[in-house]
Amino acid sequence: MLKRLTVLLKAAAVTAAAVMMISMAGCSEDKEKVSASDMNRTETGEYYDNGETFCRGVWTADNGENRVGYYIFYDGDSGRFEDAQYGMGVPFEVKTEGNRANFNLGAVDFSDPAKVENTDKGRRTLVWESDGRTEYLTLLGGYEPDSFSYCSQNDLSDMAMDYYENQNGKRPEAAEISIGSDGMALIQLFGKVGKNGSLLSEYEIDSITGKGTVKDTGEEIALVRNTDQ
Numbered sequence: 001m002l003k004r005l006t007v008l009l010k011a012a013a014v015t016a017a018a019v020m021m022i023s024m025a026g027c028s029e030d031k032e033k034v035s036a037s038d039m040n041r042t043e044t045g046e047y048y049d050n051g052e053t054f055c056r057g058v059w060t061a062d063n064g065e066n067r068v069g070y071y072i073f074y075d076g077d078s079g080r081f082e083d084a085q086y087g088m089g090v091p092f093e094v095k096t097e098g099n100r101a102n103f104n105l106g107a108v109d110f111s112d113p114a115k116v117e118n119t120d121k122g123r124r125t126l127v128w129e130s131d132g133r134t135e136y137l138t139l140l141g142g143y144e145p146d147s148f149s150y151c152s153q154n155d156l157s158d159m160a161m162d163y164y165e166n167q168n169g170k171r172p173e174a175a176e177i178s179i180g181s182d183g184m185a186l187i188q189l190f191g192k193v194g195k196n197g198s199l200l201s202e203y204e205i206d207s208i209t210g211k212g213t214v215k216d217t218g219e220e221i222a223l224v225r226n227t228d229q
Contacts, residue, residue: 040055040056040057041056045142045144046141046142047139047141047143047145048122048139048141049121049122049123049139051118052076053076053096053101053116053118053124054071054073054076054077054094054096054101054124055073055075055076056073056074056075056076056145057073057139057140057141057143057145058070058071058072058073058139058140058143058144058145058148059071059072059073059124059137059138059139059140060137060138060140060183061084061126061135061136061137062135062136062138062181063133063134063135063136063181064134064136064181065180065181066084066178066179066180066181067084067179067180067181067182067183067207068083068084068085068135069081069082069083069084070082070084070148070150071092071137072145072148073145074145074146076096077093077094077095077096078091078092078093078094079091079092079094079145080092081105082150083152084150084152084153084179084207085152085153085154086152086153086154087152087153087154087155090105090106091105091106092104092105092106096116099115099116099117100113100114100115100116101113101114101115101116101126102114112128112129112130113128113129113130114126114127114128114129115127115129119136122138122139122141123136123137123138123139124136124137125137136181143208149208150207150208151185151205151207151208151210151223151225152207153177153179153185155225156175156177156185156187156205156207156210156223157175157177157187158225158226159210159223159224159225159226160172160175160177160187160189160203160205160223161175161189162223162224162226163203163221163223163224164189164200164201168200172189172190172191172200172201173190173191173192173193173197174189174190174192174193174197175187175188175189175190176188176190179207183206183207183208184204184205184206184207184212185203185204185205185206185207185212186202186203186204186215187202187203187204187205188201188202189201189202189203201214201215201216202214202215202216203215203221203223205221205223209222210222210223210224211223
């Protein structure tokens, strides 16, 4: 994960400087790719697994316990990766040959090969050759790749503390978050930092929609981003 974070930081910096140039030069080409890749989309607008190594759609990624990010494929060989913890995203290109895929993340000289297993309909398993790390990908057919958004752990921390403060008139000192492989986040808010910190409240929140419940009471809540920040 440390290696990927380093790559994300470098790629994000380089990509930000080149965004306008890329968008101008690749506009017509992107439209052609989207049109061609709509072959794996139903009449109701949902994306389905067409059996290719990768296909257009939003794919969640988890390590068996926690959600680590999202692979957003524009087509079978390009897209962007979004990190579930930091909310950082970088574009990627991928070349596949048999059960092997070679990813190039961002506008940096970084190539990362992985073995791909087509484990089930709408599911893939990636085993990265560099460190043996395994990621499990699941297609979310109901989300549009071009407009997909989610809440990172950093987002959820601020959103949960904002919500608690609005409801109770005081702001928690800290938040601890874990996002399960199903995308549900357990958020614990504390009044003090450290081992003796008092637990103020716990929320169970969908990390994509920001909606969920107060764990103890079952009260439904919806966390929102602070647009003033």
